[in-house]
Amino acid sequence: MKKILQIERKQECWSFVPGVAYTRVPSWYDSSVKNLRMSILMPKHREDRKNLPALVWLCGGAFQVMDPDVWIPQWTEFARRGCIVAGVEYRTVNEAAFPAALEDVKSAIRFLRGNASDFGLDPDRIFIAGESAGGCLACLAGVYGEDRKYDVGDYLEYSSRIQGVIDFYGVTDFIDGFGGQEELDLTRKQFVGNGDKREVSSYLHINKNTPPFLIFHGDKDELVDICQSEKMYQSLIAQKIPVKFYILEGCGHGADEFYQKEILKIVADFIHEKEKIIH
Numbered sequence: 001m002k003k004i005l006q007i008e009r010k011q012e013c014w015s016f017v018p019g020v021a022y023t024r025v026p027s028w029y030d031s032s033v034k035n036l037r038m039s040i041l042m043p044k045h046r047e048d049r050k051n052l053p054a055l056v057w058l059c060g061g062a063f064q065v066m067d068p069d070v071w072i073p074q075w076t077e078f079a080r081r082g083c084i085v086a087g088v089e090y091r092t093v094n095e096a097a098f099p100a101a102l103e104d105v106k107s108a109i110r111f112l113r114g115n116a117s118d119f120g121l122d123p124d125r126i127f128i129a130g131e132s133a134g135g136c137l138a139c140l141a142g143v144y145g146e147d148r149k150y151d152v153g154d155y156l157e158y159s160s161r162i163q164g165v166i167d168f169y170g171v172t173d174f175i176d177g178f179g180g181q182e183e184l185d186l187t188r189k190q191f192v193g194n195g196d197k198r199e200v201s202s203y204l205h206i207n208k209n210t211p212p213f214l215i216f217h218g219d220k221d222e223l224v225d226i227c228q229s230e231k232m233y234q235s236l237i238a239q240k241i242p243v244k245f246y247i248l249e250g251c252g253h254g255a256d257e258f259y260q261k262e263i264l265k266i267v268a269d270f271i272h273e274k275e276k277i278i279h
Contacts, residue, residue: 014043014079018069022111023104023153025091036104036109039087041067041079043179046120053125053271054084056141056162058105060132060254063093063191071131074259081268082119086112090137097193098200099150105141106160107153114155114278127164127271132254133191135170139213139232141204146209164213166267168258172203172232203235212242214259214270218251223262244270 021035043049055078058072062232068087079085090104109242116123130138144150145161174188174197180185192200199205215237236243246266253258 001138002106011080014076015042015044016040016072017042022088023107025096025100025104025153028097036067036089036091036107038073038089038108040119041072041076041085042119042121043084047121051120051122052082052084052160053127053163054086054119054121055166055271056105056108056126056128056129057085057087057111058090058128058134058137059087059210060130060134061092062187063101063133063136064187066090066092066133071259077261078264078268081264082114083268083271084119093187093190093193098191098195101137101191102144102150103152105137106144107149107155108161109141109160110151110153110155110158113158113160123158124163125271126162127166127167128162129168129267130170131168131258132170133166136172136202137170138165138276139167139170139172140200141205143202143205143210145211146207146216161209162211164212164270166270167216167229167232169217169221169226169229169253171224172201172228174198174200174235203232204240206235208238208239210236210241213244214267215243215245216248216263217245218248218253218255218258220250220252223253 016195018039020040023036024033024216025036027034061136067087072087075085088108090101113123128138128141142165174192185257199248215229215233217226219226233243233245248257
């Protein structure tokens with residue numbers, strides 16, 4: 001059979017670019033160094049087009065393990081709707097305690113801003129999202145966006161401020177404990193290390209420069225109690241920071257419901273609030 005087809009191009013192709021080194025950090029008991037990497041979903045064709053917003057994505061893993069690519073399949077559809085996605089590697093507690101991971105995240109933001117033209121992204125529209133431990137880091141990046149003491153490494157001429165935070169069931173309070181779950185308490189103590197629990201509790205550091213927040217949490221979360229997100233929500237409200245808080249009924253920690261099309265649309269609308277790129 002031979003047939004001529006006339007196909008209308010309704011959807012452009014995107015590229016998946018893994019293993020992009022964005023900074024170098026100490027490794028192996030500070031006796032060596034290693035590159036931290038990110039994977040990027042970006043338009044295949046970036047010339048002569050409008051720059052797109054970017055989303056920095058941080059996966060969870062109880063601060064002990066992480067994989068920058070593990071959630072990328074869930075964000076592919078979202079990327080096609082008009083947002084570049086960067087899955088970012090950060091150091092875990094096995095390598096270094098706070099503020100190492102936050103320094104890594106801020107380095108990734110500066111790297112993206114400094115190389116915006118290469119990826120076709122708008123340096124004035126960089127958002128951050130994370131789930132669980134990644135949600136904790138996303139919140140910290142949001143409240144410490146203007147705080148230069150956690151900006152170390154390269155691209156220091158660029159800001160690490162972001163334009164919005166999407167927090168999926170992240171830890172925001174390291175002071176009051178976590179319900180007696182000894183294993184989780186130990187992991188979170190490892191994350192704080194010798195630091196100040198108040199410094200790591202993002203809900204205490206909301207200020208006039210804090211960007212808008214979008215929060216998702218399940219009311220049956222067995223690992224991160226929903227009170228963590230409630231504290232963040234109430235603190236944002238008190239400081240008059242724009243925030244939307246969605247409680248997923250009957251959902252536990254990391255449930256598939258958090259990554260359905262309905263949720264992706266809420267995230268997309270949050271990012272494109274003023275400019276409705278996504279339909």
